[in-house]
Amino acid sequence: MYKGWILIPVLLLAGCTEEGNPKKMEVDVFNPEGDSLGIVTLQEKSSGVELDINLEGLPPGEHAIHIHEKGICEPPDFKSAGNDYNPDDKKHGLLHPEGAHAGDLPNLIVGEDGTAKAKLSAPHVTLKEGKTSLLPKEGTSIVIHEAKDDGMTQPSGDSGNRIACGEIVKDKKK
Template identity: 70%
Template sequence: MKKIWMLFPLLILTGCTEGNPKKVAVDMFNPAGDSLGTITLSEQPKGVKMEVNLSGLTAGEHAIHIHDKGKCEAPDFKSAGGHFNPDNKEHGLLHPKGAHAGDLPNLIVGGDGKVKAELMAPQVTLQNGKTSLFTKEGTSIVIHEGKDDGMAQPAGDSGNRIACGEISKNKKGQKNSQDEKQ
């Protein structure tokens, strides 16, 4: 009987994440609707790892943020809303009262317009809960024309939105926890 009770909490914890993917590919687009590549999100013990593989951007530093709406309507991507901020903090990785859960380090794009990078979003998850990226309204990833200064409100003085991708757990071809069990 003790063995059954020891397994019971494990079954409950396993069931809580059923249906949420462990890995999600986010297709990124510019205002003209051209594909820029993919950002792959994967659940990690201390947040979500973001593997960035993009091209077609202007060289230099660019702000990248997770936004609180899962809509990417061109040309300005304002439909993505503000930064994902479930704890109602200030903006900026350098802000003493910050940061938003959606605040991330700047991307550095090479002279060829390409960037391959790994970022960590330690305040978010692909699992259920307050900091889940799978909210009722969805979430998205937005890249800005300039760099994030890490302090200025509400978006680090990073300029216009130049790329956007919707985060969705229901995209065709995505690996999720049920697929990995088979």
């Protein structure tokens, strides 16, 4: 009788991932002067992508944070990142009845010391291939705005200028 060995192939297969689809990656975030503000770690979860934010050097207060449609962060205004990531053509805002964009996230709270440590969930995106992937050929980006997102105003929640940006591109695998 054959005993014990049947589990080995199952365990080996469980650890495999599809080529080119990272489960976790780090995104370096920079201000308009090119100074590093820290890292946002993206991790694939069963419910979307989790963003583990660890930044410093930001103005204190509440700030909009969005995923944008292009993986290009050219200072000083970061307009190169394009619009909010919206593959399903929804309205902007977590509070909008016809929303939200896939790239809409809850506001980021920055402490008086300029640090932001938070875990946010992006339930409508993935690091896997497909329509809602954060890793199309041109990538996507994380953008932090000067003001908070009101959750309704089109096209970006009346959140003001872009004050920080990080490129989400495949060659940043962890």
